[in-house]
Amino acid sequence: MDFLEKHLENRLGALEAAWPSIQFWLLNAGANSEQSFNAHLALEELLTNVIRHSGHRDSIPIRLAFDQGRLTIEMRDKGAPFDPRTAPEPRLDQTLETRRPGGLGIHMIRCTARDIRYRRENGQNVIQVDY
């Protein structure tokens, strides 16, 4: 199993600086372009969620593992408990005038992931996403 561990800065836009090295690792590990794209999406949306909503103040540890064609992304934070599997679905049936943001990022992860797991461990949210 190949794996990569990093800490992302706790600020919007932090992934932009970290992404090239993560993408390089994904390509070397054997991830395909769809897995790489979806990993980018999951990291971006989970990071945004932690920064905006969790109250977590430190850097954010992530772990990527690639084994026999399966990619797993893990993110941990010490914020308020948040299970992405039970987050409400966004309203996508509204008009351009009435549609409001919120919930879209988690919805996009749920639609693209093979599996999502969540546990609360030692006061931390631990979210794992498989592709």
Add this chain to the structure above:
Amino acid sequence: MEYVLEHMERYSILILRGSLDGQGAMTLQAGLGALADDASQPLVLDMAELSFIASMGISLLLRLARGLSERNLGTAIYRPAPMVEDILRIAGLHQLIPIEQELGKAVGRLT
């Protein structure tokens, strides 16, 4: 994130390049914040060179299209890459902003 705004005779075209993630959305917002308020033509969003989009980018495009709509100006998305188009559809954007692979069809959807 890079962008170019070109003004044609009957419409404007916004060429998006790179990654429209949270940072990209902030860059685009800072550069085009007044676009919807100042626009006098409908807008084609050229996504051929857009390699990635996330929810903050989608929200920005929705705000842009809403601002144009309030001025009775249409918006259309032109030739997104397949994985970007998948995300736009998952987000339900295709129900609000037409997506076309040919420029003539995109321009035809602006009214």
